[in-house]
Amino acid sequence: MKERLSGNEAVATAMKQINPDVVAAFPITPSTEIPQYFSTFVNNGTVDTEFIPVESEHSTMSACIGAEAAGCRAMTATSSNGVSLMWEMIYIASSLRLPIVMTVVNRAVSGPLNIHNDHSDSMGCRDSGWIQLYSETNQEAYDNMLMANRIAEHPDVKLPVMICMDGFITSHAIENIELESDEKVKKFVGEYKPKDYLLNSKKPISVGPLDLQSYLFEHKKQQSVAMVNAQKVIIEVAEEFKKTFGREYGFFENYKMKDAEIAIVVLNSTAGTAKAVVDDLRKKGIKAGLIKIRVFRPFPASQLAKDLRNCKAVAILDKADGLNAAGGPVFTEVTSALYSNNVKDVKAVSYIYGIGGRDVKTDDIKKVYQDLAKIKDQSTVRNPYRHLGVREE
Numbered sequence: 001m002k003e004r005l006s007g008n009e010a011v012a013t014a015m016k017q018i019n020p021d022v023v024a025a026f027p028i029t030p031s032t033e034i035p036q037y038f039s040t041f042v043n044n045g046t047v048d049t050e051f052i053p054v055e056s057e058h059s060t061m062s063a064c065i066g067a068e069a070a071g072c073r074a075m076t077a078t079s080s081n082g083v084s085l086m087w088e089m090i091y092i093a094s095s096l097r098l099p100i101v102m103t104v105v106n107r108a109v110s111g112p113l114n115i116h117n118d119h120s121d122s123m124g125c126r127d128s129g130w131i132q133l134y135s136e137t138n139q140e141a142y143d144n145m146l147m148a149n150r151i152a153e154h155p156d157v158k159l160p161v162m163i164c165m166d167g168f169i170t171s172h173a174i175e176n177i178e179l180e181s182d183e184k185v186k187k188f189v190g191e192y193k194p195k196d197y198l199l200n201s202k203k204p205i206s207v208g209p210l211d212l213q214s215y216l217f218e219h220k221k222q223q224s225v226a227m228v229n230a231q232k233v234i235i236e237v238a239e240e241f242k243k244t245f246g247r248e249y250g251f252f253e254n255y256k257m258k259d260a261e262i263a264i265v266v267l268n269s270t271a272g273t274a275k276a277v278v279d280d281l282r283k284k285g286i287k288a289g290l291i292k293i294r295v296f297r298p299f300p301a302s303q304l305a306k307d308l309r310n311c312k313a314v315a316i317l318d319k320a321d322g323l324n325a326a327g328g329p330v331f332t333e334v335t336s337a338l339y340s341n342n343v344k345d346v347k348a349v350s351y352i353y354g355i356g357g358r359d360v361k362t363d364d365i366k367k368v369y370q371d372l373a374k375i376k377d378q379s380t381v382r383n384p385y386r387h388l389g390v391r392e393e
Helices: 007-018 033-043 057-070 080-085 087-095 138-152 182-189 216-245 270-283 301-308 329-340 362-375
Strands: 002-006 022-025 050-053 074-078 101-106 131-135 161-166 174-178 252-255 262-267 288-293 295-297 313-318 347-353 385-388
Touching (some): 002 138, 007 033, 007 074, 007 101, 007 138, 007 161, 022 057, 033 074, 057 074, 057 080, 057 087, 138 161, 138 174, 138 182, 182 216, 252 270, 262 270, 262 329, 313 329, 329 347, 347 362
Parallel strands (some): 101 161, 262 313, 313 347
Antiparallel strands (some): 131 295
16 A cells, blocks of 8 residues: 655554554654654554653663563664663663664764764664664665564564664655555564563563673673574565565665676665766766665675675765774774675775764765775775765864
């Protein structure tokens, strides 16, 4: 069924179709609409979810942790400083292997205060043990939501999942999307049947005990193994999703990469702008391409290195600055992937862009490709740590 929805409404609609047991939420721009829309479904009886309005984002994640530990399917949504306030509980959720699903509507983390889009919130969580799926469009945000529980709840994974989309760009813009029927969604997602949970009187367990030198290392290793396992599960779920709904997803999308000499690697909505530039350059005979990363955690290192190996120069665009004097977080991941997979002939450069919602236009992307055209013929990359679209004094 075709429908016109904002990204926030599309996510709330997916949540309605899944009908989770518990949704806990505290409002924060630009994710507020997700629990707001969902609360109307609770109020009118469309879902039988227990909706918990809490007093802070720390309490939001705490409530989701309690619900999941008790054996319930739990969801929430937040942005920016909301992610920061639940920081302690973010790590606890993943370390307890609780398959919570949370939408992060990406927004700059204070300070100074800014309510517009960049990726500093989700990138701050990149090493917290959460699976991270990024969404270029409203359709992709909706589809990622439909796949998230299947991935998170798989017995070989049991990790929380973060669905990321760009604040005010994807979250509030209205697009035509394909909505699936409630029946097909419910059948695809399935019921949540946890093996171990607090309310199972036949098998008592403890959750969150003191875990000192004797066992913490082994438990962290188990998380690491689960993240490795998630790679296989993500592809399996995507393949079943394609068979059921007809739309195809992988770890990332290759756009005109077959013979590309220069390419951009990017996340989320900027991929749409970059695709338009690639189309224009291709008409002029320039072998430009694009890779849009969809799955950032687990990071598809070997697959990405394989698909970049024939490029002469690649630019990695980050909407968050690693503040490490070496480049953005996606840049360091991609270059590490290239090196560890013995791809050493591809010149790579980091561009920090779009911080605090700074507009990124086709002219900005064209400049990156122009730079790459020069870089591919240079012996070394001069100044690999760059900023795109910043005003210079």
